[in-house]
Amino acid sequence: MKIERGFISLLILLATGSMSLFSTHTFYSILPLIFGVISVTGYAFKKIFIFDAGIFLTFISYMFASSGMPPNFYNLFELISFFFLLIAIWLYARNTFFVSSIKEARTEKFNTGLSKFRRSSLAEILNTLLIAALLSILGSFIVLYSSLGIEIGSMLEALLMVALSSIVFFITFLIIRLLASQNIRTEDRS
């Protein structure tokens, strides 16, 4: 468990350090690393709120530090890769928090149910994030095709606009309908 915690802390520092290094070289480039250190502190002391807030601010500050980037394929992949990396580490760390909180209350050393949950939940996190990255790359192409240097005809452009708007409205409708059928609470018990 200690090895895993050290590994996750190292991953956060590496990811946020790379974010600082690869963002546009301004004074604010250091911000992702600073917030990364904050989230590692929260993680080490098991203060999940500090950890979550640190990751959230790292994400925002990375966007802020990279806001001067020109839109091109390389920058788009770089941005999405870092978002993917950061969110993956975040969800992985939260998963370890959850599993360790259950383990602490146990007397037996090994539990098949828990390790099965762990394996399948990590696979699920990876799956979800990969699909999300693909979707966002696709979405970015559709939104930024002209800025990225892709030229298409005006007829196709109009069709794409209609299709894109329909998809966005459909997804929004779907999510609202799904969530409206539920009784939402904002309590965190993890």
Next chain:
Amino acid sequence: MEGMKISQKRPFAYLIGLVVSGIILGNLFNSWVYFIGSLFSLSIFVVAVRSLPPEKFDIEIDRESKEEGKDVYANDEIEITINIKNKGGKIRFLELHDVIPSLLEVAEGSNHQIIELEEGEERQISYRISCPITGNFELGPFRLRYRDALNLFSREMEIDEVMELRVLPRTEDMEKIDINPSYTKHWLGEVKSKSIGTGSEFFAVREYQPGDELRDINWKATARYFEPLTNEYEGERSGDVILVVDGYEEGVVGTVENNTMRASLGIAASLAEVMLSARHRVGLIVSGEYMNWVYPGTGRNHYHKIMSNLTKSQRRGSWGLEGVRWLLEEFFPRKSLIVLISPLTVPSYGNILIDLCMKEYDVLLISPNPLKIEKDVMEEDEYEKTAEILYNAERRQLLDKLWAHGTTVVDWDPNDPLEPTLEEVLRYSRKRG
């Protein structure tokens, strides 16, 4: 399984926050980067929605134990088996928490599990709990939580399936103990009365008198002397014993699991068993939150009544020995044997005991030594040797004073069995007269 709730976790709020702040900041700084961040967060959310928990679960769940409905004794371990059947579709991450009272401990396995159930699958989950504290407990309800892997959505439900558990004080084997009240009543018991009556010990032979029972005729002596002769027996009687347990909260020393009150309850239960089997009438008073008392009686049912009252007694409240004295004088038979089980941490108790001795009560004090318990629950470096010596000197003085006034005093180390100490003290007390 209606009335379930979906709980929105922090990642949910953060992802929505990233989507919204990306759009706002993107417009504010006129940068495409924010829109990409916003889009990525939105995509995660959209993908995660596919693993939203179903609106209804069709699950059957119950709990069973071999000890259900039976009496369990303190420190016993019992096995709990949970049977769960999924009558609906596949459930991926189902968190199951069988709520147990905080005073009970999980000894083996876990009452908190994460399971995956296929359609129609039945599963059994077992765990063992130990019961260090006496009392009436309720196991349950079941709390179930279905969550997605990202912990964005979860659905909770509570199933009100409750199992009642009665944990009785553990009794000590005290077969050799012979505690008898000095004042006996005329009903049959095991105390030799030094007068002729109904008993089992042979006393003498006398001439047959009309009305003598046929079974009392000594046939051998009758044949030898050619006249009917009857056996006479020593009368055996019994008395009233009142067990008093001191549950005055400020006087109890130790932790929730290991304290003078817990030791006292165990001893009271053991003595009740011994006294009732000696055919004495046994009563009970437990001071504490309220005066919990049972009027003297005999028999198996009465024993269960006493055990039930001991089980529900807890270390709390402000009723001390003053209240016990009032209760004894008002409602309980005079000249009874009072067995007070108290750590004697309240100095005024000494005078009350002396007062009871003056009023012709027969008083036996069994005092679980609070220092022995305190020593067990404290760290070595926290323990003050000088304080121990001073306290011991004070306690010794008080106990000697009580001896001098006619109380039989047993200074007992709760880590050891009571029987040898009590036997020794009673032998000494009898010699002393």
